[in-house]
Amino acid sequence: MQVIKTHPKSSHRKPFQGLASMVPALVMGALTAWAVAITPVHAQTAQGAEPQQAKRPAKPKAQPAQAKAPQRKKNAAPKKQSSRPARQAAVTGMPLASTAQTQAWVQDAAQRLQLDPIWVQNTLAQAQRLPSVERLVLPPSSPTAKNWAAYRARFIEPLRIQAGVRFWQNNRSALERAEREYGVPASVIVGIIGVETLYGQNTGNFRILDALATLAFHFPSAHPRAAARQAFFQSELEQFLLLTSRSGADPLNIRGSYAGAMGLPQFMPSSWAKFAVDFDGDGRIDLFGSPTDAIGSVANYFKAYDWRPGMPTHYPVTLTPGQTNMDSLLAPDILPTFSVASFVGQGAALSGAALQHPGPLALIELLNGPDAPSYVAGTENFYAITRYSWSGYYAMAVIDLAEALARDMQRKP
Ligand SMILES: [Ca+2]
Numbered sequence: 001m002q003v004i005k006t007h008p009k010s011s012h013r014k015p016f017q018g019l020a021s022m023v024p025a026l027v028m029g030a031l032t033a034w035a036v037a038i039t040p041v042h043a044q045t046a047q048g049a050e051p052q053q054a055k056r057p058a059k060p061k062a063q064p065a066q067a068k069a070p071q072r073k074k075n076a077a078p079k080k081q082s083s084r085p086a087r088q089a090a091v092t093g094m095p096l097a098s099t100a101q102t103q104a105w106v107q108d109a110a111q112r113l114q115l116d117p118i119w120v121q122n123t124l125a126q127a128q129r130l131p132s133v134e135r136l137v138l139p140p141s142s143p144t145a146k147n148w149a150a151y152r153a154r155f156i157e158p159l160r161i162q163a164g165v166r167f168w169q170n171n172r173s174a175l176e177r178a179e180r181e182y183g184v185p186a187s188v189i190v191g192i193i194g195v196e197t198l199y200g201q202n203t204g205n206f207r208i209l210d211a212l213a214t215l216a217f218h219f220p221s222a223h224p225r226a227a228a229r230q231a232f233f234q235s236e237l238e239q240f241l242l243l244t245s246r247s248g249a250d251p252l253n254i255r256g257s258y259a260g261a262m263g264l265p266q267f268m269p270s271s272w273a274k275f276a277v278d279f280d281g282d283g284r285i286d287l288f289g290s291p292t293d294a295i296g297s298v299a300n301y302f303k304a305y306d307w308r309p310g311m312p313t314h315y316p317v318t319l320t321p322g323q324t325n326m327d328s329l330l331a332p333d334i335l336p337t338f339s340v341a342s343f344v345g346q347g348a349a350l351s352g353a354a355l356q357h358p359g360p361l362a363l364i365e366l367l368n369g370p371d372a373p374s375y376v377a378g379t380e381n382f383y384a385i386t387r388y389s390w391s392g393y394y395a396m397a398v399i400d401l402a403e404a405l406a407r408d409m410q411r412k413p
Pocket residue numbers: 277278279280281282283284285286290293
């Protein structure tokens with residue numbers, strides 16, 4: 001398999017990460033017992049506190065968040081993948097049919113992107129339609145109750161923490177430089193890469209061309225937002241072709257997630273184009289083989305999504321049944337909306353540093369299946385993490401992993 005390395009210039013993004021879709025579909029669990037105080041977590045410190053928060057599943061919400069899905073960057077220049085054969089079990093499908101729609105798309109895209117239409121046509125002709133990908137983008141038919149505790153346990157566990165500490169130790173100088181240049185804590189960068197791909201161990205085995213072509217032309221109509229999603233994937237397919245064309249990478253040899261995300265940080269083609277950086281200075285952007293490029297690119301991504309240096313990601317909050325205006329506080333979901341005064345005035349009690357927080361807050365709810373949900377007061381930096389994957393559960397897992405890693409690093413510098 002090959003990796004795309006791009007020269008600092010291309011750009012793409014990713015729709016939602018694979019992870020988002022892994023979040024169990026939730027069932028609105030009992031909102032009854034919400035008097036749960038959650039342990040604070042700060043983006044930069046890791047203290048393995050185990051916040052128990054429950055928040056609503058990350059169903060990509062439509063509204064504000066959607067319009068602006070984060071995309072990871074890339075730029076690519078072809079490169080070799082150091083993949084392991086065992087994992088490359090090919091996902092196969094059927095030839096993508098050439099239809100009036102695909103032919104019109106080829107002509108239009110080639111013209112707009114200034115690509116050779118013959119090359120675009122020939123490339124697309126080699127794409128496979130993957131029914132498995134069509135199934136994967138659909139919401140589960142029998143949603144299970146969202147369970148933050150169970151979700152968290154998948155990521156905050158000894159093997160991932162061990163791998164994260166190793167990654168941190170091996171890339172210490174790049175992480176420090178990224179923190180200095182972009183203002184994003186090393187712990188958060190390492191947390192993201194750990195949750196996304198277990199430090200490169202799981203970058204996905206779908207041929208990106210197949211995955212994107214499938215979703216661009218055969219997005220399942222049963223999906224509630226099929227038309228918008230299909231348009232999104234057509235755009236990602238364009239960006240992917242542009243990246244590979246510019247870099248010389250073979251579009252047939254690049255693998256990633258079923259949704260088209262690539263490399264250590266799982267950047268979508270458009271994110272790669274927009275946010276990926278050549279952080280190791282070798283003249284090309286390689287998110288598959290260069291941890292340094294991946295580190296700089298994740299940091300740059302967060303900077304682009306308004307990461308505020310030094311701001312905690314969240315604070316503990318105490319809610320009191322009967323005295324907290326849950327409907328109002330939960331209405332904006334993960335979008336920071338309430339001033340501290342408004343938050344407290346509606347019965348969400350804060351303490352300590354939270355009372356001096358200068359920006360807006362969101363009440364983050366993490367459901368725990370049959371048990372009481374967990375809650376935290378999310379800041380704009382909590383929201384910034386959800387620009388990577390639209391889910392409070394995702395963000396909280398990244399934050400908790402980051403804290404666990406930072407704690408371990410303090411013990412064994
Ligand atoms: Ca590079």
